Amino acid sequence: MAWTVYGAFCQFRDEVVDLPPELTEKARLSLYSITTRVAELAEQKSDFPRLGAEPLVYGSFARKTQCQPLDDLDLLVVLEPGSARPTSIRRDRFGFDLEASRGPLARFTGAFLDDVNSRSVLDAIRNEIKGLRDLEVESVDRRLQAVRLKLDFYDWNFDLVPAVPVVKDGMTQHYLIPNGNGDWWRTDPRADADRLTAALNRHGKAFLSLVRLVKYWNATQKPRLGSYHLETLVANVMQDKGKMYTLDLPELLARCFGRLTDAVFQPCPDPKGLGPDLDLGVDWLRRTQISENASWAAYFTEIALEYDKDGETEDAFGAWRDVFGKAFPSYGSE
Structure with missing residues (x-):
């Protein structure tokens, strides 16, 4: 049963987000x-x-x-x-x-x-x-x-x-x-593999967990960003002097959603430097809607962090369910 936010995220990732x-x-x-x-x-x-x-x-x-x-x-x-x-x-x-x-x-x-x-x-x-x-x-x-x-x-x-x-x-x-x-067009998946290796060396495995959680959230939204575009944005915004400042996933999510609110309005060049910008074809209306969705997600993640900090764990679960939907474990669920 999930009685803590940490336990809930472990259950959520194992059963819903990550590939078995x-x-x-x-x-x-x-x-x-x-x-x-x-x-x-x-x-x-x-x-x-x-x-x-x-x-x-x-x-x-x-x-x-x-x-x-x-x-x-x-x-x-x-x-x-x-x-x-x-x-x-x-x-x-x-x-x-x-x-x-x-x-x-x-x-x-x-x-x-x-x-x-x-x-x-x-x-x-x-x-x-x-x-x-x-x-x-x-x-x-x-x-x-x-x-x-x-x-x-x-x-x-x-x-x-x-x-x-x-x-x-x-x-x-x-x-x-x-x-x-x-x-x-030009591409090179080897460059993506090298970039991922560098990100893992900087940030550790928490980076992969963060990317998958944000991708899962994105898939529940309308409109949504392309998978590779979103992944690149997450990698871009989650750097603080070369490293993520924490390995705590709830805190990382709060920071990520907050930064994505503005990042979706910025150009997103192909990180390989080979192809067109990844935001090509994403019009202003769609950017605005995605930014609003990220803003709401950032709002509820901050609320969830405050609830958990104050010992109001059940309310924290509710706020996280506002972010990820009913697939996120409810308080005390198996």
């Missing part, structure tokens, strides 16, 4: 299965883009910032670049053309241009991926940047994102992924 260990292991096995089957498909189907390396797991699951429910897993399907060469384009300051007059990507160019069309690559993956057994065919769809599929024995989707490595002096500098318009 057995689910995490099942998800990892499913990624291995998909990776193996995609590799087999690429070998068997000549129309499937030629693979250049093992797929890379990325996204919230890879960064260990995924909260429940687990709804999708992201894979970069690394393609063989051959002699393909990226060039920047004027119409999109973050966009790139990918020129390939020959090599494995040349068949995805237009009739009169040597530019690889990322939509054509997505279509080729989409058309061939339907050959996977146990696949819910209707769930396969070409999206802006990925081919989404669902196997009938998993509860989550798989987003397959074609990625072309940009190599210099034998080293992969970054990857090009579809931008939704037929061109390409």
Whole structure:
């Protein structure tokens, strides 16, 4: 039973927010299965883009910032670049053309241009991926940047994102992924992994718990921020001379919500320095509504801290339920 705020947060995280260990292991096995089957498909189907390396797991699951429910897993399907060469384009300051007059990507160019069309690559993956057994065919769809599929024995989707490595002096500098318009944007999940490692070295594991709690809160709100955008904002605002000032989650939440109130109005550049700003497309009305939601969350967290400090634990539980909803344990609940 939860009789203390500390105990309530432990119960809340274990039962509601964090992915259970057995689910995490099942998800990892499913990624291995998909990776193996995609590799087999690429070998068997000549129309499937030629693979250049093992797929890379990325996204919230890879960064260990995924909260429940687990709804999708992201894979970069690394393609063989051959002699393909990226060039920047004027119409999109973050966009790139990918020129390939020959090599494995040349068949995805237009009739009169040597530019690889990322939509054509997505279509080729989409058309061939339907050959996977146990696949819910209707769930396969070409999206802006990925081919989404669902196997009938998993509860989550798989987003397959074609990625072309940009190599210099034998080293992969970054990857090009579809931008939704037929061109390409840069990304590099390795940079995200390095950034997370640095955050953990600075702040400890409390940082991951904080991110997952704020993501869970965000998922209960309307409107909501994109997952990666929010994660980046949390990392940006929760630094005090390089470190979080406390490891106490309730206090961290109060500080985080208070700072997010203003942070959502600020530009949020891609922390990798490769792609467009993460707040691209978030209009002023939506920012205002999200800021108001964060302001209310900050208000109730402060009230909860005061109640707990004064020994009014049951009232503190009620204030935390105002933040996270009825999924947060009630006082004395099992």
